[in-house]
Amino acid sequence: MKRKILVTGGLGFVGRALVDRFADDGHDVTCMDMGKGGYRSDVKFVQIDIRNAKAVYEALKGFDSVIHNASLVHTKQNRIEDVWAVNLTGTENIMKACGDLGVQRLVYISSGSAVYEGKDIENGDETLPYCSVSQAPYADSKIAAEKAVLAFNGKTKTLTCAIRPHVIFGAGDNRFIPSIMQKAKAGKLTRAVGDRDKLSDFTYITNLIDAVVAAEDRLVPGSAVNGQAYFVTNGEPIAFFDFIEDFIVEMGYPKITGKVPYWLAYSVAAIAEGIDTLKGGTLNAEDGMTRFAIKYMVTHHYFNIAKAKRDLDWTPKVSLKEGIKLTLAELAKQSNTAKAA
Template structure:
C-alpha cells in the first residue's frame, strides 16, 4: 500500500507548513486545506483549497483522491467562547473523520496536545497511560480532549489513526508561543517556584514525528489508535527557556516574581471581569495559565522512540541558534 497524495489541514500554519515542506521534499503530491491562501505554499507547488473545517461537505469534497491526512489545524489559545473552540476543534475533527471514512482514506495522523491530560498538578515523566482530568480550566484543552476521543473512537471503527502530542512547539516562523512571550516581554513575571521543568519541541522535530507516524503506521497497522508524546527529550526550566527566547530576539531576561497563589487569584479576577463585561481580548492572566506556569509538565517519550523511531534531530541549542538567526535575518 503506497501513499502518493497527502492532505494537511492548516498547511499554512506554523507546524502545518513544516510538515508540508517535509512532504514536498519526499516528492509527494501535497494539498493544504485552510481558511486562507498562503503564497509560501504556492511557491512550494502545493495545491491549496480554501474552506472551513466546520463545513462537512467542503471537507469531504477536499479529501477526494487523498491517501493520507495530517489533521493539524485547530483553534489554539487560552481565552474565548467555548463554542468557537468546539466548532474548530471538535466539529472540525468530526468532519475530518467523516471525510476520511467517506473517501476510504488510508490513514489519519492527528495533532493533539499534552494539555488534554493536564489536571492542574505537576506532571513529571508522565506517559500515555495518564487519564483525562475530570474538569478543565480552559476551552482549548477540553475541546482537544473531546476531539482526541473522537479519533480514538474512529480507530476502533477501522480508520487507521495515530495521535501525536507535541509540547510547546517553537522555532523560526513561530506565530504563537514565542511572539506571545516577546510581545509581553516588559510585563512578564516568573510564576511559582524556579525549579519546575517543562518539555518543549523544535518545530522540525515535531514535523519529523508526524512523518514517522505516517510511515510506521503504514508498516505496522497495529499501531492504529496509539497516542504518542514527542519532545526535545530534554526537560528544561520554563523560565530559562523563556529567557533564551528573549535573548534570541535581543531582549533582556524576565524580571520579577509572583507566587502561584497570587497568579491564580489574579487569573480568577481577570476571568470574572472579562466575562462580566464581555471583553474579547485575552486577559493578562487566566486560572489555566497560572496553573500551567506554576507546575512542571514533562513527558516520557519512550513509546515514540520504540514504535516510531522518533529522536529529536535538532537539539535545543541548535534550535535556539536557528531562532536567533531568523530574528536577525528573517531566514
C-alpha cells in the same frame, strides 16, 4: 512512495511546516485552511472551514493521507461553543469524510494537555488517563477529539494515530515566541511566576514534524502505531521561565530576577479573563494571562518520549539550545528583510 496528502490548518505555524516537509519529500500535497493564499507552486491550496461537513467531504476526495492539524487554541473560559465547533465537530467532519471516502491514514495533532489536570506530571507516559476535570475549552475539546480519532481507528479503511506535542516553538512561530519578544521589548519580562522549580517540556518544530512524518509513514495494516497516542517533545525538561530567560538573554535583555506569587498571578489572570468575557471573548489572542496558562507555569509537566522513539523510530534531532539559536537567527533574518523592504 509518493502519496496524496492533505494538511488541515496548513497556513499556520505547524501546518506550514508540515506542508513544506511533505512537499519537499516529494508527496502530492494539498493545504487546507480557512485563510487565503498560497506560497508554493507545487502545493494546492483550498480555503475551507472544517466546520462545513459537505465542503470537507468534497475536499478529501482522492487522498491517501490526512494530517489533521487545524484547531482553535483558546485557553480562556469563554467562546466555548466556537472552540468545540472547530476542535471537535471539525474533527468529526474530517473523520467521517476519511471513512466514507476510504482515506487510508489519518494523523491527529493533539496536545500534551490531554492528560493535564492542573497537577504535577513528572515523566508522564501514555498510560496516564485523560484529564477528568475541565481545564479550558481548548484542552477539553482536544481530549474529546483525540478520543474520537483513536476510537475511529480501523472502523473503516482509515487507520489513525495521535501526536501529543507540548509547547512548540521555532522559526515561523506566530504566537508563543512573538509574545515573548513583545513582552521583553516592553520591559514586561523581569519577573517569573512562582519559584521556577517546576519543569516543563518544549518541542522544537522540526522535531515534531519528523515525528508526524514517521507516524504517517507507519500507518499501515498491522502496525504498532495504529490507534495509538504519542508524546513528542524535545525530552529536555526545563523550568518555564528558565526557557524564557534563555531566549531573552540571547536577545540582549537582562535575566529575570523578580518573582510574582502564584496566587497573585492567578488572580490577575482570572480578572483579565472576566473582562475579556464581558467584551465577548477574544479569539487568537493567547498572551499567557489565563488561569490555565498560569497553572502550567507552576506545575511539573514533562513527558516520557520512549514510546515515540520505539514505535516511530524517531528521536529529537535539534536540542533546545540549538533550537533557540535557530529560532532567533530566523527572526533576525525576517527583521532584516522587513527593514530592507
